[in-house]
Amino acid sequence: MTICLGLEGTAHSFGAGIVSSEGLVLSNVWDMLRPDEGGIHPREASQHHAYLGPLLIRQSIDDAGISPKQIDIIAFSQGPGLGPCLRTTATMARSLSLHLGVPLIGVNHCVAHIEIGSLESGFNDPVTIYVSGGNSQVIAFAGGRYRTFGETLDIAIGNMLDVFGRHVGMRFPAGPKVEKLAKMGSTYHTLPYSVKGMDISYSGMLTSARRLFDEGLPLDDICYSIQETAFGMLAEVAERAIAHTKKNEVLLTGGVARNNRLTEILQGVADRHGARFHRVSPPLAGDQGAMIAWTGILQYGVGDTLEISSSGVLPKWRTDEQDIGWKE
Amino acid sequence: MRLEGAHIAIGAESIITKVALWDRSFVLKTRPSKPYLIPAIDSSLRASRTSRECKGLNVARSLGVPTPAVHAIDLNDYSILMDYIPGTPLKQVASTLGSTTLGNLCYRFGRIIAKLHRGGMVHGDPTTSNLLITSNEKTWIIDFGLSEMNATVEMKGVDLHLIKRALETSHWDMQENMLSRTIEGYVDELGKEAEPVLERMDAIRERGRYH
Ligand SMILES: Nc1ncnc2c1ncn2[C@@H]1O[C@H](COP(=O)(O)OP(=O)(O)O)[C@@H](O)[C@H]1O
Ligand SMILES: [Mg+2]
Numbered sequence: 087m088t089i090c091l092g093l094e095g096t097a098h099s100f101g102a103g104i105v106s107s108e109g110l111v112l113s114n115v116w117d118m119l120r121p122d123e124g125g126i127h128p129r130e131a132s133q134h135h136a137y138l139g140p141l142l143i144r145q146s147i148d149d150a151g152i153s154p155k156q157i158d159i160i161a162f163s164q165g166p167g168l169g170p171c172l173r174t175t176a177t178m179a180r181s182l183s184l185h186l187g188v189p190l191i192g193v194n195h196c197v198a199h200i201e202i203g204s205l206e207s208g209f210n211d212p213v214t215i216y217v218s219g220g221n222s223q224v225i226a227f228a229g230g231r232y233r234t235f236g237e238t239l240d241i242a243i244g245n246m247l248d249v250f251g252r253h254v255g256m257r258f259p260a261g262p263k264v265e266k267l268a269k270m271g272s273t274y275h276t277l278p279y280s281v282k283g284m285d286i287s288y289s290g291m292l293t294s295a296r297r298l299f300d301e302g303l304p305l306d307d308i309c310y311s312i313q314e315t316a317f318g319m320l321a322e323v324a325e326r327a328i329a330h331t332k333k334n335e336v337l338l339t340g341g342v343a344r345n346n347r348l349t350e351i352l353q354g355v356a357d358r359h360g361a362r363f364h365r366v367s368p369p370l371a372g373d374q375g376a377m378i379a380w381t382g383i384l385q386y387g388v389g390d391t392l393e394i395s396s397s398g399v400l401p402k403w404r405t406d407e408q409d410i411g412w413k414e
Numbered sequence: 415m416r417l418e419g420a421h422i423a424i425g426a427e428s429i430i431t432k433v434a435l436w437d438r439s440f441v442l443k444t445r446p447s448k449p450y451l452i453p454a455i456d457s458s459l460r461a462s463r464t465s466r467e468c469k470g471l472n473v474a475r476s477l478g479v480p481t482p483a484v485h486a487i488d489l490n491d492y493s494i495l496m497d498y499i500p501g502t503p504l505k506q507v508a509s510t511l512g513s514t515t516l517g518n519l520c521y522r523f524g525r526i527i528a529k530l531h532r533g534g535m536v537h538g539d540p541t542t543s544n545l546l547i548t549s550n551e552k553t554w555i556i557d558f559g560l561s562e563m564n565a566t567v568e569m570k571g572v573d574l575h576l577i578k579r580a581l582e583t584s585h586w587d588m589q590e591n592m593l594s595r596t597i598e599g600y601v602d603e604l605g606k607e608a609e610p611v612l613e614r615m616d617a618i619r620e621r622g623r624y625h
Binding site: 239 | 426448449450451452454459540541543572584586618620
């Protein structure tokens with residue numbers, strides 16, 4: 087059995103998780119920086135990681151009930167993400183690898199979301215809808231790589247909800263509050279619905295939604311309209327990807343996967359195509375270390391390790407640039 | 415429209431039926447309802463895409479781009495009657511073609527998109543499923559439901575970005591050749607006007623994430 091410690095730190099969360107080669111999550115702890123004003127500040131987030139990282143790593147080892155000597159591999163989120171956050175996380179991973187004398191593995195954050203979701207669901211080959219504060223993508227495996235079939239052309243869905251929330255005085259993250267109010271809304275106000283090929287755009291509907299609020303329309307109706315429009319767009323591109331790839335598994339992951347209305351809509355899309363559906367459970371859907379650890383184990387199995395000298399971070403690492411040697 | 419025929423394609427977006435009338439073949443394209451959208455969004459999308467498609471097919475034709483002629487439109491059931499094109503989508507035949515033939519078809523694809531752009535229009539879903547190749551290697555373009563007029567550099571850049579994306583996900587082992595020949599056709603047709611659009615295509619790819 088191989089034991090891997092995975093460190094995640096691509097954006098505002100830092101996480102440490104320990105997973106065994108049998109697919110058991112032995113521990114998984116994280117902390118998220120909650121910005122009070124404005125979006126996330128890369129430098130503040132990296133300071134957060136530097137400050138809390140060692141404590142969280144210690145806690146993950148204690149929670150797993152192992153001694154540091156039992157760790158066989160160190161994996162870290164090498165990209166994509168915010169440069170300062172990635173560098174802080176990579177530094178911790180490198181020193182752990184040197185100190186323990188174990189191999190170092192660089193994991194692609196998006197690939198990790200898919201792999202931990204596949205582990206939890208038992209899916210082999212899903213169309214993945216990955217929705218979070220920083221990402222909105224529809225990804226599927228084709229020709230030896232995970233390929234992005236569609237993504238947002240401007241802002242991510244979680245970011246759109248947070249920016250709207252801030253405009254109307256909600257606390258960060260605004261997603262749960264928008265969902266709650268949307269349940270009480272019933273009147274649909276038209277918002278720009280923007281699908282281009284399999285890509286989507288949320289900035290136009292964000293601007294219009296803010297205007298509706300400034301005009302004094304009821305907030306619950308606006309939240310309802312935002313959800314139906316934004317999720318409808320996502321469902322449509324997901325459906326196109328399913329029809330296009332003819333795959334029969336649909337995986338929903340990322341922080342926004344918590345939303346029940348989005349889940350219901352995507353479950354409906356999957357049913358329409360006779361596909362199985364799985365929503366990744368909240369502890370494994372957000373940014374955390376277990377997904378990095380598990381993907382580290384998969385990469386280790388095919389000899390995909392890094393030399394310290396070539397372990398530089400990859401802020402713009404694309405999903406389809408990672409070879410997926412463990413899948414045929 | 416109530417017309418009998420055989421389904422030739424059932425996509426995410428539409429049902430395509432081949433119908434015989436007056437000894438000729440036509441295609442009836444109908445946009446069914448999407449149950450996961452609320453009715454207000456669903457019906458407005460079906461209506462706007464049906465009319466965009468008609469308009470797009472006609473405007474493209476007037477710009478010298480081969481498209482099926484539209485004969486009738488029914489906004490009650492969101493259907494369009496158009497010519498049947500006896501061809502195969504490029505997506506299906508690409509892997510069976512030699513790289514020169516494939517490159518030449520892509521070159522023509524690039525010129526077609528450039529002609530639309532010069533006419534102030536974007537296609538909106540420029541994939542290799544929407545390019546039909548007939549036996550004489552003539553290229554036809556279809557599926558204008560997401561097309562838009564009064565195109566800006568941004569909109570044209572998105573169109574090219576979508577081509578790149580479609581090649582990446584459907585033709586990964588041939589994408590370099592296909593993309594470079596498509597761009598070549600685009601640039602040959604548009605000349606200097608192509609530059610800002612190509613730059614925008616690259617910029618668009620970098621967006622959509624934190625960094
Ligand atoms: N006019 C036509 N002549 C021949 N085949 C067509 C025609 N229109 C559509 N098809 C076939 O149906 C498929 C789907 O049509 P399309 O208009 O692209 O619909 P969708 O919006 O669902 O993609 C095409 O890929 C093509 O094979
Ligand atoms: Mg089509």
